[in-house]
Amino acid sequence: EAQVTQNPRYLITVTGKKLTVTCSQNMNHEYMSWYRQDPGLGLRQIYYSMNVEVTDKGDVPEGYKVSRKEKRNFPLILESPSPNQTSLYFCASSLGRMPYNEQFFGPGTRLTVL
């Protein structure tokens, strides 16, 4: 089944404890992206990747890192999480390099930073 998977689905952590949220897609997509969703703000892009080893900042990159060593994986890293990073996170992917490609979203990761 074609899908985007994220792990973990739920995470409660404490301020300053490094964490990684994994994202993997099995559709051979070139483009991958991370969004965060906050009440009253909709979804905002954190980082994106056009291909392996090519990443760039989105609208709200502060406090986050990403890597794209393999085409299928695009982990989101929080080196020192803070309470303002409590949010719902979505990974998305698409074929890329074409006028239109539907973005497929993962199931979301609910992160709480205490």
Add this chain to the structure above:
Amino acid sequence: AQTVTQSQPEMSVQEAETVTLSCTYDTSESDYYLFWYKQPPSRQMILVIRQEAYKQQNATENRFSVNFQKAAKSFSLKISDSQLGDAAMYFCAYRANFGNEKLTFGTGTRLTIIP
């Protein structure tokens, strides 16, 4: 920068009736795409319908249709014969037809279906 505005935080409709969700956007581009996404309680983001800006014809997907007014930068979603399963948060989104495939989302409209 592109912005997307959904001015209705909440809407409700009787089952089997029709409801229209509003969306306006701002862009200086002429080539772009517009989308409506549905987010049910499961939190999954589900694409409902999309519209290419160069197409004058309004998109339709079964009970879902849009009213795309390019000059007015308006993109409303009409849901006909509303069903209980339509209850969800609905997001309007914009994507330029170049560069980063970023989706710019509105703040969402929570739709309640009244049995």
